[in-house]
Every structure is written in structure tokens, then in C-alpha cells.
Amino acid sequence: MLQTLRQEYSGAEAGALVTLARLRQRAATKFPKADQLFFTPEALEQATAWPIAQRRARTFAEATAQGPVLDLGCGIGGDLLALAQQRPVIGIDLDPVRLQFAAANAEILGVAERIRLIEADWTVLLHEGRLPAATAAFADPARRVDGKRIFHLQELRPPLAELLAVQQQIKQFGVKVMPGVDTAELPPDCGVEFISHEGVCKEAVLWFGGLAPMQRWASVFLADNRWQMLPADEERAPVGGLEGIGYLHEPDPAIIRAGAIGQLCQQLDAYLFDPQIAYLVSPVYHASPLVQSFRIEEIHPFQLKLLNRRLQALGIGQVELKKRGFPTAPEALRPRLKVTPGGRAGVVIFSRRGEERLMLIGERVR
Numbered sequence: 001m002l003q004t005l006r007q008e009y010s011g012a013e014a015g016a017l018v019t020l021a022r023l024r025q026r027a028a029t030k031f032p033k034a035d036q037l038f039f040t041p042e043a044l045e046q047a048t049a050w051p052i053a054q055r056r057a058r059t060f061a062e063a064t065a066q067g068p069v070l071d072l073g074c075g076i077g078g079d080l081l082a083l084a085q086q087r088p089v090i091g092i093d094l095d096p097v098r099l100q101f102a103a104a105n106a107e108i109l110g111v112a113e114r115i116r117l118i119e120a121d122w123t124v125l126l127h128e129g130r131l132p133a134a135t136a137a138f139a140d141p142a143r144r145v146d147g148k149r150i151f152h153l154q155e156l157r158p159p160l161a162e163l164l165a166v167q168q169q170i171k172q173f174g175v176k177v178m179p180g181v182d183t184a185e186l187p188p189d190c191g192v193e194f195i196s197h198e199g200v201c202k203e204a205v206l207w208f209g210g211l212a213p214m215q216r217w218a219s220v221f222l223a224d225n226r227w228q229m230l231p232a233d234e235e236r237a238p239v240g241g242l243e244g245i246g247y248l249h250e251p252d253p254a255i256i257r258a259g260a261i262g263q264l265c266q267q268l269d270a271y272l273f274d275p276q277i278a279y280l281v282s283p284v285y286h287a288s289p290l291v292q293s294f295r296i297e298e299i300h301p302f303q304l305k306l307l308n309r310r311l312q313a314l315g316i317g318q319v320e321l322k323k324r325g326f327p328t329a330p331e332a333l334r335p336r337l338k339v340t341p342g343g344r345a346g347v348v349i350f351s352r353r354g355e356e357r358l359m360l361i362g363e364r365v366r
Contacts, residue, residue: 029198030078036108038101039076046140047078048176049197051221054082056174056205060136061086063211064172067135072122072166077102079138079176084111090132091115092122123162126169136172136211139163143178153177153185160187171209179204179257183216196220196254204257218258222289230255230290233262238271242281242299245273248349248360249280249291250322264290274353277325285365293365294347302326302350302357308338310361317343320364326350326357 023039030049031037039047048056056079060069067087074080074091075098083089084106093099099117106112118125118132125131142157143150153160156177164187167173179194179201186192191212193205196219216232251264256278265271268291270282285293297314300306311319317340321330330350349360 033108037076037105040097040101043076043095043098043101046142046144047075048082048140049202050078050082051225052195052197052202053079054085055219055221055227056138057082057086059211060138060172060174064136068116068132070122070132070134070137070170072137072139073141074098074102074117075140077105079140080115081105081109081111083138084114088114089116090118090134092118092120092125092132094119094121123158126162126165131166131169134170136174136209137166137170138174138176139166140176149178151178151180151182153181160185167208172211173208174211175206175208177204177206179254192216192258194218194254194257196252199252201253201257216258218252218254218260220252220254220290228290230258230260230263232259235262236275237262237265239275240271240273240281242273242353242358244283245281245296245299247282247285247365248294248296248362249282249288250294250324251278251280252290255290264288274325274351277351277353279324279349279351287366294349294360294362295365296360296362298361300359300361302359304333304336307348307359307361308336311337311339311346311348314346314361315340315343316346316361317341318345320345320347321350322347323350325352 023041023044024035026044028034030047032050060083069083069087069089071080071083071089071091074093080089080091080102091102096119099119103117106115122131141163145155145157163175181204190206190208191214193207194201195203214231218230220228222228249268249270251261255261255264261278265280268280268282268286268288270280273281298310319337319339321334323330346361346363351358
């Protein structure tokens, strides 16, 4: 492709077109009409997946008064475009290229008339008292510095203190942060939502000014395009033994981050076998899109020789390896496993109960 393009364009132009084509392929799972939209690598990496952006836009539309919403650090338009389907939006960004791309993307999705774009540092506008009036605001601060992922709210760009200053002016406010945010760092007057998409906890959002329906919860996007919310536990999840169990369930990571495992235990008639390990077990199977489930055939203290004997005895040839609370990376053990060529699919789950290392052998249900 690049050689063909170079016959009609300069080297730089041809390279840019190839990059854009690759970005559009990557964006296909994030955006509608991705094959027509414009992206930069960094902006696409940070952009919100479309189902998440649409749901967030509905939250603003349903819970805030009529009027424009500010999108602070709008980038190429992940949330901006979804918000514009519900409300007038004012997008502010310091990067002129991203703003040009956001404008072009708005035209392609037919929402340009509902969007006003401003090239500026919104923190400067805030401190100078020139932040546009709005009924609500959303901010997506940078979660990488010099290409390195950050883990603390004060390391965000802009940092948390700047973000909280917005809420003094615009009460109803949402801030997208890293999914691994330390909950001990959260401001006292916000709710936190952990959001899962395609089985991955993609982000957390801090909600202010009555936008949070509860203090802490998980929102999981399901395969049938529905969302399911699970509130954080008010009591500790039940804990029991491993005797008589038939199934092990691994919760969606957003549910783990939200501390909603106890709610899930109630739904599945399940319990934890160790209070520190986020694996649920149950004697019978209850299907749920909120977990990955495995039928457990055998449970043993971890011993590699015994594991190999049992894999061969059970006729397992393709083995999936999982772990939680186990000191060794499963893939480090894979070269040492003895499986049956052409055998059935199975799973080995490495974990622990207290100080005892365990291996649970079985097969995936879903």
C-alpha cells in the first residue's frame, strides 16, 4: 500500500495515510463509521469506547438540567460526539490537530451543529473566570506521562486539585480516571463507577453533584448490548470450604474493583473459598454473563508431578491456565506440563487457600 501511495503523494503524506488507515482498523471496535473518522494514535488510545460514551451521555441527559455540557480535554471526540447526540456540547482542547479531527468527526456523524469547539487550556480559562457557562461538565485527564502509565490521582494531567476546582463552579461533574485508581485517594463527596467493556475494566469515573446513584458500583456491558449495574457490598462476601463444590466462577474485573462480589455471590448461590481471593465456588451451576465459569473435576494441593499425572489421566490435551493468589506465572509452568496429544480441552486454575497452594482441574463452561 505504501509504495502505491508514494506514486501519488509525498513520503510524509503517504505515511500519514497508511497510519490513518491502520488507526481506522483499530477504531472499528470503538466508533461507528470508524472507516471515515480521523484519529491520532495517542487520542485513539485515550478515547472512550462508543458504548461507554453513549451510556455516559444518557447519564448526563437524564440527570442534569437542560443546557450545554462542557467536555474538558475533548480530544478527537470520543465522549464529545456521544454527548452531542443528547445535548449541546462545548469541547475544549489545547491540541489544534485533535480539535480539527473532532470537528471533522462531528460532521461525519451529523452532530456538528450541536458542538462548539474552543482551542485553549481549560485550566487557564477556569482560573481566569472564563470557563463557558454550562449545566454539567466532563473531563478526561491524561493518564500517561511521557508514555508511562500513572497510578495516582495527583499524577493526572491536569491533577486532581485542578479537576476539583471545576466542581466549585459546575456542580454536576464527571471525571474519567484510571481503572486501577486507589480508592483511598478518592475525594469524600463523589461516587465511583468501574466500567467493564468486552470483559475488561476499561475505566473508572468519579461522579459529583448528585450524578452518582450510589457510592460505589460496577457497570458491565453485556454481549446483547445491555448494561448491568452491581452496587458495592454492604457486608462481607460469604466464605466456605471446597468440599462438594462443582463450579468455580471468575467475576468480571469491574465487579472485583467495585467490591461487589457479595452481590454476585447472592445471584449465583456461591461463596469465596478464601476471603482474599476473588474466585467464587458453588455446588451447582447458575449461568451469568457477569462471570467466567468452570466445572471443577478435581482439587489438589499444588504439585507438578501430580498435576501431570492427572492431566494425562483425564485425557486433557489443550489446557487453559489461570491463576489468582498464586506466586508463579502459569505460563512459566506450561513447558513442563505433560498433556495428551489430541486430547480434550481443559483448564487448570492455580490459587491458594490461606497459605496452601492449590490446583483446580476441570473445563470451561462459559
